[in-house]
Amino acid sequence: MSPAPTSDSVLGSLSVYNSYDKTPHIGTRFPDPAVQLSAFLTAPNSDELIKDLATLVSHRGVVFFSNQNINIEQQKELGTRLGELTGKPATSKLHRHPITVATAELGDEISVISSKGALFRANVNKDKTRASNGWHADITFEPIPSDYAILKMHTLPEVGGDTLWASGYEAYDRLSPVFKTFLEGLTARHDGNFFVKFAESAGIQVQDPRGAPENTGTDLSAIHPVIRTNPVTGYKALFVNKSFTKRIIELSSDESDWVLEYLFRHVAENHDMQVRYRWSKNDVAIWDNRSNFHTATHDYTQEREGNRVVSLGERPFFDPKSKSRREVLGLQN
Template structure:
């Protein structure tokens, strides 16, 4: 489905309202450009949208929307209008939750690919293949199994090898801060993710929540002068640690990972520190503790100061986070689903159930978007609070 040729079918709304839902794109770029083809941000889904007719509520004022289980994501897979409205809703709200879903792994793949296509992803960007994905897996290359049991196996193997973690901890030491897990998916790729979806079908009796945080709100909490400075900087993202994981598991890394720009084993990319989301036109901080290693153009000491400050804004501000408690279903097939925009959010798992013998497992599909960019000033790129007309958090700058 080529983004530059899509025209959405009319809904029951007026002609003028219908016109606003049409995809606005430019001609498809060459593979080396990997740019989003939207010529203007998508509006927030209109009140008449069939999607918003289903029971839902905002999880917090800043981030998250939740739909109840009477709505099945699989029911809109053949509706470009509803899918584009969903893409816009996810990008504006950061993450959207759906209770009691029966969607299959193949439908998850179809869902995230369609969300990207209907919001201008490059034609060369497909679904991501994780570097650690084994070939000929039962669910194919594009589904990552999120498994606490696999994670424990890796941790045990790593400890036995007594490797020194690259963050500089001494041999045998582990951070006792759960906040070290905050990340956005696959930012080590030259063309990283736009949308991702996770369905958790095996859940412990208690615990195992996932948290998301808003990169938009992190940006808005910076002083204007500091924002302006960060907008001039780029940072290095790296995932060499996956090479260690692959060695512990006894298999090789995948070197063709869903886009021509991601066909190497370097697992290193340079991205702007402040990124514009093309779907909303809003600015977001785009560094994360798991993959961002260094800011370019400053000393290593200055880089660590800046990065640690940004990481703390994510982890220490609970009022820009949402915590989602996955429900437990008896049939082993039904599960809650989260769909999020990796360009403007961070997330982290909660491993509080592992010591009690709990097991958590789910299926994740990740779409690839565009090369990250900073869009400058004006209507095309501004802060979320400015766009919504909200007053800033009271501070003296």
């Protein structure tokens, strides 16, 4: 039996299409390949559909579509309009990844997610490490990080290569009231300078600027709130991640290490606030990087490749008047 469908109040104009929630806290799927994102771009009510899609993604974390025909230019258009129609700053465009070369075949606004590519190799640790070390939200090392990301997978191994997402809303909600209060208002440094080191070793020039006036220079670091408010939903979310968050500014080094390690484990080990997706050829996932985390599963030997568009949003903020997802929905803690 399929899970209960997402409420019409969140689906809006998308309620005419068959969908179901993958888990109670994160993930909604539109399983019918007749539902095409490319058609959303040209529909008479295109703005309504895309705004409702962005709202759904922000509420449900990640949304999946089956066997899509959307091409690169359409993927870029959709990535742009998701944020524009939900109020992002006019200066925030599509991200240019630091190590995507300007002469790349698909252009510098497309990140090729490949088992053979630079993005995969830039932070690979050859030593045996836990698979859970890969949890992250995209490009949080930028002053203006991502709002939405769109990934279309076109080349897949016969077995393996799943992707997991975890809800930052639920991660926040599961903390004790005292710990929530402690974390609210703290800030943390996010660092992606391993990309600079990789660029130097590979003879690649770091992209500059990278989709927003604030995202400039070759110091790939930024300071963001530990608890962040999503402007689309108004919900509070945990906003630290294993790959990029290095230090909580207001704490001593030892205190910061202890708190961050707990929060990283909190995301990775609570499998009931995660969703795992088994890709099929040309499936598309759209997620909100402001309030979710994700990680790939490197359990395959064959080639795996897809194209990702990363849109830029607003400078992260914490609104002390914002509420948690469970509080708004009336769910028990």
